[in-house]
Amino acid sequence: MTTLATPQRARKSADPAARPASRPRGGRAGGQHHGGRLAYLILIAAALFSAFPFYWTIVAATRSNADLAKTPPALLPGGNLMHNFRQVLEQADIGKALLNSLVVSGSVTVGTVMCSTLAGFAFAKLRFRGRNALLALTIGTMMIPPQLGVIPLFMVIAKLHWVNQLQAVILPGLVSAFGVFFMRQYLVQALPDELIEAGRVDGASTARIFWSIVIPVARPGMAVLGILTFMASWNDFFWPIIALTSQEPTVQVALRQLGGGYVHDQSVIMAGTLLGTLPVLLVFGLLGRHIVGGIMQGAVKG
Numbered sequence: 001m002t003t004l005a006t007p008q009r010a011r012k013s014a015d016p017a018a019r020p021a022s023r024p025r026g027g028r029a030g031g032q033h034h035g036g037r038l039a040y041l042i043l044i045a046a047a048l049f050s051a052f053p054f055y056w057t058i059v060a061a062t063r064s065n066a067d068l069a070k071t072p073p074a075l076l077p078g079g080n081l082m083h084n085f086r087q088v089l090e091q092a093d094i095g096k097a098l099l100n101s102l103v104v105s106g107s108v109t110v111g112t113v114m115c116s117t118l119a120g121f122a123f124a125k126l127r128f129r130g131r132n133a134l135l136a137l138t139i140g141t142m143m144i145p146p147q148l149g150v151i152p153l154f155m156v157i158a159k160l161h162w163v164n165q166l167q168a169v170i171l172p173g174l175v176s177a178f179g180v181f182f183m184r185q186y187l188v189q190a191l192p193d194e195l196i197e198a199g200r201v202d203g204a205s206t207a208r209i210f211w212s213i214v215i216p217v218a219r220p221g222m223a224v225l226g227i228l229t230f231m232a233s234w235n236d237f238f239w240p241i242i243a244l245t246s247q248e249p250t251v252q253v254a255l256r257q258l259g260g261g262y263v264h265d266q267s268v269i270m271a272g273t274l275l276g277t278l279p280v281l282l283v284f285g286l287l288g289r290h291i292v293g294g295i296m297q298g299a300v301k302g
Helices: 007-014 037-061 081-091 094-125 131-143 146-159 167-173 177-190 193-201 206-234 238-243 251-255 266-301
Strands: none
Touching: 037 266, 081 094, 081 266, 094 131, 094 167, 094 177, 094 206, 094 251, 094 266, 131 177, 146 238, 167 238, 177 206, 193 206, 206 266, 238 251, 251 266
């Protein structure tokens, strides 16, 4: 038996607003998008490919040099980790090198982040004579290869009697042209002019605005710059090998002393490399949370 639709039902079914809202394609209700299986497979493969060098460092650090020379080489960790660590401690003063690298990298990171944030704020939001010329000059210094400044820099360090002292490595890296440009570009987009004007209305000085308004807004960018600066300073080998000696080494200088002999002991070298990598992973784990938190905060506010 056929049921005829009434005019009210016909109008209700024809009304687009009365129809149930369709879910967005490629995702669930609420706008959550999910990639397909191919996307997840590609991401997993990329993650495994990126993590394999670190995994191989762990495997090599736990094996002997004879195990690494086999064909095919071992792909699972062994039991020689503590023996290789003892060899590292005997061949190089790795403990002092780690402490020196922490002091140098920590000082350079704090100085670069603070100076770059302050200069970036000035170039981004303050108005003063010659601002564009100074910014162009700062960016122009990035075009000069750092190797060209090694000889005059060493002459200055020698005049100050700082050779083989940590300040010879710390002070030249306290300011970075890249850091200034990076923080300037970040604050141009992330710091609204209305916040600065509100601070001026409340009677805050420029220094108070910087500490109370600029620093909280710039924290994600400062975390990114901090990670990049710490890694660059920790992995720097060229200038420390010139300004320092084996009595006051950094990690990269101390690693040069490992595995010496007619045949280089790759397992000892990898054990030292593993020790030198752990602080970088720790810093990344600490600052990575600020990066993710800042991105999520900006997404919610946007």
